[in-house]
Amino acid sequence: MSHSSEAPSPWHFAPGKPLTGSLTVPGDKSISHRSLILSALAVGESRISGLLEGEDVLATAGALRAMGATIDRSADGEWQVQGVGVGSLLQPEAALDMGNSGTSARLLMGLVASHPITVNFIGDASLSRRPMARVTEPLGRMGAEFTTSPSDTLPLMVQGICPAIPICYRLPVASAQVKSAIMLAALNTPGVTEIIEPVPTRDHSETMLKGAGANVRVETDDDGTRHIFVTGEANLQPQTITVPGDPSSAAFFIVAALIVPGSDLTIRNVGINPTRAGLITALRDMGGDITELDRRSVGGEPVADLHVRASALTGIDVDPALVPSMIDEFPIFFIASAMAKGTTRTSGLEELRVKESDRLAEMARGLKALGVALEEQPDGLVIQGRDGEPFAPDDAVTIEQVLDHRIAMSFAIAGLVAKTGITIADISPVATSFPDFTKLLQRATGGQEAISGVRA
Ligand SMILES: O=C(O)C1=C[C@@H](OP(=O)(O)O)[C@@H](O)[C@H](O)C1
Numbered sequence: 001m002s003h004s005s006e007a008p009s010p011w012h013f014a015p016g017k018p019l020t021g022s023l024t025v026p027g028d029k030s031i032s033h034r035s036l037i038l039s040a041l042a043v044g045e046s047r048i049s050g051l052l053e054g055e056d057v058l059a060t061a062g063a064l065r066a067m068g069a070t071i072d073r074s075a076d077g078e079w080q081v082q083g084v085g086v087g088s089l090l091q092p093e094a095a096l097d098m099g100n101s102g103t104s105a106r107l108l109m110g111l112v113a114s115h116p117i118t119v120n121f122i123g124d125a126s127l128s129r130r131p132m133a134r135v136t137e138p139l140g141r142m143g144a145e146f147t148t149s150p151s152d153t154l155p156l157m158v159q160g161i162c163p164a165i166p167i168c169y170r171l172p173v174a175s176a177q178v179k180s181a182i183m184l185a186a187l188n189t190p191g192v193t194e195i196i197e198p199v200p201t202r203d204h205s206e207t208m209l210k211g212a213g214a215n216v217r218v219e220t221d222d223d224g225t226r227h228i229f230v231t232g233e234a235n236l237q238p239q240t241i242t243v244p245g246d247p248s249s250a251a252f253f254i255v256a257a258l259i260v261p262g263s264d265l266t267i268r269n270v271g272i273n274p275t276r277a278g279l280i281t282a283l284r285d286m287g288g289d290i291t292e293l294d295r296r297s298v299g300g301e302p303v304a305d306l307h308v309r310a311s312a313l314t315g316i317d318v319d320p321a322l323v324p325s326m327i328d329e330f331p332i333f334f335i336a337s338a339m340a341k342g343t344t345r346t347s348g349l350e351e352l353r354v355k356e357s358d359r360l361a362e363m364a365r366g367l368k369a370l371g372v373a374l375e376e377q378p379d380g381l382v383i384q385g386r387d388g389e390p391f392a393p394d395d396a397v398t399i400e401q402v403l404d405h406r407i408a409m410s411f412a413i414a415g416l417v418a419k420t421g422i423t424i425a426d427i428s429p430v431a432t433s434f435p436d437f438t439k440l441l442q443r444a445t446g447g448q449e450a451i452s453g454v455r456a
């Protein structure tokens with residue numbers, strides 16, 4: 001199911017026309033995973049529209065089918081799910097292939113931990129390097145058993161337990177995936193499970209579980225620490241869910257429109273949940289002209305159309321408190337920083353080293369190849385911006401395949417302001433989160449001439 005088994009697809013991205021007009025980004029990846037999972041746990045038919053049809057979400061759908069849910073697609077983004085009910089997942093016959101998707105792996109490990117089934121999880125080379133102890137540790141306290149490699153990575157076997165034991169768990173890392181894994185395990189666990197979240201992370205699981213009728217209560221201390229209480233043995237109601245556009249996908253077009261001179265672009269239907277909107281705050285602090293139009297609610301989430309105009313950016317020190325709300329946006333934020341005037345400093349980003357790739361190292365490597373002066377620190381980058389001057393590397397730059405969609409898309413956008421363009425050795429990883437990325441970029445830049453495929 002993974003793109004990694006296919007032949008690489010090299011693309012070249014070079015300066016062309018400004019980004020103009022309007023476009024709509026695909027459905028939010030986090031909300032799409034959760035829509036399928038909660039629908040599979042409801043009894044009856046749920047209907048989802050705007051579902052992201054990226055490989056990561058399809059991995060979640062495939063796993064839920066293998067555990068008994070009936071999942072059908074009737075049109076683009078339109079999906080129907082017949083759930084099995086909390087506690088009624090079936091033992092899958094084969095290992096669940098999570099492909100490149102950390103969210104699928106960690107959320108589904110939580111889901112099966114409180115079911116009396118044994119499940120093997122496998123993934124691609126990137127996912128098989130990513131840390132899983134962060135979920136096996138709390139789920140183990142709930143009674144599930146795990147067989148992993150000594151490095152606590154995939155492939156991994158979960159032996160679920162029913163009834164599981166409710167726990168009170170303080171998250172040692174700011175991670176919505178870990179929080180959500182425990183919440184999903186808690187749904188089929190008698191009693192009340194409490195998760196203490198010192199640093200708030202994306203809150204889609206809380207919102208969507210409440211919407212489906214689960215007893216989820218959130219209390220916030222004066223210092224911002226959140227306590228999330230989930231009452232187990234829940235009954236979830238089938239829903240009609242509309243998935244809003246993904247701010248993490250919109251991010252590439254926001255930055256492109258800011259740094260390509262003359263751009264004036266509207267990105268429609270973008271989720272602006274405060275736990276996801278840190279990039280907009282940071283870019284505005286740098287002088288980015290981003291206006292929210294027609295603020296509204298879609299599927300219980302705040303959404304707006306974003307009007308973005310090319311802007312002279314100035315470097316900033318990014319407040320570490322913003323980090324969780326822009327965690328996936330740092331790769332493209334570093335491209336914006338490299339085009340700003342002055343220095344941009346980031347810190348508190350050690351989590352970027354355990355994403356689909358080591359995103360600090362990969363971004364530092366690619367930016368250096370583009371001639372950008374920077375310092376790589378253990379938990380961030382310090383970037384000397386070029387004050388709007390296009391990248392002018394001595395040699396042609398090729399970004400090698402590292403099985404990381406966000407690295408590929410970030411340097412694709414950088415290619416729009418690089419004198420000789422940039423070659424992405426394999427664009428196919430974008431299919432995990434944004435299958436239409438190149439098509440939308442071509443459309444926004446007025447046609448084929450802005451970017452073109454390169455024959456290897
Ligand atoms: O819960 C989610 O849907 C996600 C949480 C984040 O991961 P962490 O929980 O590891 O920070 C994010 O990077 C990922 O893309 C999606």
Ligand SMILES: C=C(OP(=O)(O)O)C(=O)O
Binds near residue numbers: 056328355433
């Ligand atoms: C980190 C990401 O996803 P995941 O953890 O689901 O692989 C991402 O999409 O940037």
